[in-house]
Amino acid sequence: MYFPRRWASTLFALVEQGGTAIVSTPYHGYWKNLAMAVTGKMDGHFSVLWDHDHIKFWSVDTLDRLLREAGFGDIRLRRVERIPALAKSMVAIARK
Known part of the structure; x- marks a missing residue:
């Protein structure tokens, strides 16, 4: 996703008033990133070569x-x- 705000505003425009958007994305929070760094898996997970x-x-x-x-x-x-x-x-459920 190159332009997150553009994507989110497009999503908002596509959902009817009173409707619900359901979004799924990979999760990256502090503890997960720390665990990857400590176990040496950070480079493999964030490889610039992919x-x-x-x-x-x-x-x-x-x-x-x-x-x-x-x-x-x-x-x-x-x-x-x-x-x-x-x-x-993670899954987000958001109402318009």
Whole structure:
């Protein structure tokens, strides 16, 4: 995602008033990144040598902020797969 705010405003425009957007993204929070750094897995996970890989890494706070800036409210975020601090992904449910 090259332009997160443009994506979020487009998403907001596509959702009908009173509707719900459901978004899934890889999760990257402090404890997960710290665990990868301590175990030596940071370079393998964030390799610049991978073609077409992720360029944005989201935490609960950054995804929440982006969706609120776009106009969404009643945002619920859940970390999924593994224990929450080391989750692989997160799901956001946001109301317009």
